Amino acid sequence: QAKAAGRRTWMRYDDSMETAIRRRATLAGALHKALDRGELRVVYQPRQSLASSRITGAEALLRWSSPEHGEIPPADFIPLAEENGMILEIGEWVLREACLAQRRWREHGLSDLTVSVNMSVLQLLRGDFAEVVRRVLDDTGVPPQALELELTESVLMANATQTAQKLQAFRELGVSLAIDDFGTGYSSLAYLKRLPITTLKIDQTFIADLCHDREGASITTTVIAMAHGLGLVVVAEGVENEAQARFLAQHRCDEIQGYWVSQPIDAMSCMAFIHNRQLAAGQRAGAVGAP
Ligand code: C2E
Ligand code: MG
Ligand code: MG
Ligand code: MG
16 A cells, blocks of 8 residues: 555656646747747836936846746746757847837937846857847947846856856947846856956845845945955845845945836836936936035
8 A cells, every 4th residue: 555655656746747847848839939929028127326316227127928828937938948049039139129228218318328138148158149249239229338238147157267258258349247146156256356247236135135134234245345346336136125225325335226116117118217217316416406
């Protein structure tokens, strides 16, 4: 009898594995058609300066609404797209969408914003990615200074020597480079110093801990000081409340991103949001400066 029970347990395990594998295969198949069917879209999450309260730019985040499978988070489908190489096509599409949004913002007078695009390691390691970026910038008429590419820390560390060289090509193009999810990998100071990066984004897990435990707070203040020592702009991710924002302002973090500023929203809403915020910030500045 024990044997039978053991067998059933094994079969259940086997079934659930098979279900997971089948789901991945189904999703991967659906993803193949998603781009052509217009199921993918890009949303934008604004980023705010703590010193001036101005919106400095926005991060492009990919969304997939599948008629068959519903809303699928990027954490579920980006790895699939990386496995089958589709991330190259999808990534270029996101880049183009983000640059088109940036052009529209600029046409409406929002000229000093940066649009940030997440980049997969597969894109970075492909030979001609700098060429792809240059072409998209050319096609859309967006200046390189208005674009920032984000790479996760773990990706940079896993391919240390190769990436350092690759990144140089982007800096020569004039685009900014951010290291994303910082604190989750194992970057050494010496290594960070060698990378031609401009921005460091502190991972949201540290920000979540900021006001509850001393470790979260001290990691954050240490990272801010270190980044400033290296001449980098520091952005805190996942800022959800005023207490976190105030702590970060007190410790001279440069910018914040998170639900406290805004959820990720579509390109038109983002433009309206930024427009309203800049007007408000301008009025506040005017009020302070008035006699
Ligand atoms: P990420 O680049 O670190 O993006 C930040 C994530 O935090 C986003 O999740 C965003 O929606 C979420 N977030 C923003 N504010 C808050 C907050 O206040 N609290 C909390 N708890 N979360 C917040 P999302 O959109 O689900 O994206 C997850 C990850 O998927 C991204 O992390 C990025 O690594 C990847 N990703 C998204 N779009 C793309 C893309 O176009 N290309 C590539 N290669 N990766 C992408
Ligand atoms: Mg990012
Ligand atoms: Mg991040
Ligand atoms: Mg992340």
